[in-house]
Amino acid sequence: MTSFELTRGDTPLLISIPHAGVRLTPEVEAGLTDQAHALTDTDWYMPELYDFTERLGCSRLRGLYSRYVIDLNRPADDTPLYAGATTGLFPEIDFDGRPLFRPGLEPAPQARTQALAEIWQPYHQALAAELQRLKARFGYALLFDAHSIRSQVPRLFEGPLPDINLGTFEGASCAPALSERLQALCAAQSTYSWVLNGRFKGGYMTRHYGNPADNVHAVQLELSQHTYMAEPEAGVDYPGDAIFPWREERAARVRPLLEALMSDMQGWVPQGR
Template sequence: MDNVLSFKRGSTPLLISMPHPGILLTPAVEAGLVEEAKRLGDTDWHIPRLYDFADELGASTLEACYSRYVIDLNRPQDDAPLYASATTGLFPATLFTGEPLYRAGCEPSREERARYLAEIWQPYHQTLAAELARLKAEFGYALLFDAHSIRSCVPHLFDGLLPDFNLGTNAGASCDPQLSERLLAVCAAARDYSHVLNGRFKGGHITRHYGQPQAQVHAVQLELAQCTYMEEQVPFDYRADLAEPTQEVLRDLLQAMLEWGRERYGR
């Protein structure tokens, strides 16, 4: 498959992973979707644009180009469930609303899905793993920031309104606790925004699998409420007036990660 991912190598120990902004569909997926799904409403809209300051920080960036409706890059390849509550799988069958993703009997075949695993999931994770290994070899450690967004209200997945900044560290297992404390301090200083650590979103497969602080790889997931930077309804427009102050907080979070790494490891 072409245009599976976009990767740019940086000059600091930080890698920003963006597994869900993609909107490309395979013919088999597109042909089977219900009308509501064709709007791609569960996309992490505009995430690459929101993090367009990454170059200034010297961060590496990895961006998926295919929709999560084809295959979810933040799920393990064996499709083991990550949450006890409602969620979606490696090959999603439902929308975030809980409604079916496909018309009855129109799901991609087992052979098609095996191809998606080999040609979309594997290249993303191979690139991610290789870049973390490169960063660790060059700097002695690596920092992984897994960047996500979601509508602020999805009753099927969580009650009420989601906080603006939802940090996840796999209940403290994916990064040094001093790093998560540093990030919480940044969020607390951003008084116009709400935040939580390891609330509804504790980190998906990427955070849980690659975050190995005992091996000097520290991973953090951010699930950002989309109301902080865009219109949450069709046509899902980017709102620069909302996004600019949100970007300042995101920049502060990533700078805090880099500063913590330099203090902790001396480089």
């Protein structure tokens, strides 16, 4: 089972895209409700939006399976990352709180154990190994964890999200100097709203792998989907074959900021290196 795609680069930066996958295991596909087959909580079009990363020469890791099978950005023991409403390692509800599976057709414990062993673990093994390779080569490693989400998800937060949601686990996952550089880039533009460590402070990957004391610096970006696509609407039951269109004119506007953030992160060198 191939659960991820990894392209090794020649810079200290690794971009992780864990939630753009749409593959389903047979057990999950057979049990999903009609509306859940639309996979509305996918981080849609992330590889396309970040296509400039190939030109930057950074490493790229992409998950291929849907978060409805297993959420790669949750800990293996399913410890909650946020207080209040959330979704877990093996989601049974979507972001709006609707059941993902028809009654009695939730994946069996054996299927979930298999997903943990064959999807979650290989992704994290690849991520850890690539960070170790980069650290061995450059003396430090940088992780940029790329996500997107609908601009409004009433069950998870009140009102619209900022466009750019940076997370550094309240400053624990990267050096302050790196965080300050990224904030300065956001503050220098007026097109997109932004916040640091707001509703999204960084998921499992940012918290687990970001360790400045060990020369690994991690930042998460949760991007509002309306900045580049026609995003799903909250609470709408979409058919399983629904398509949420890409909007190139929007993507073309937001890409320069995304590239600037990643280029600046990639060009940053920790003090003493």
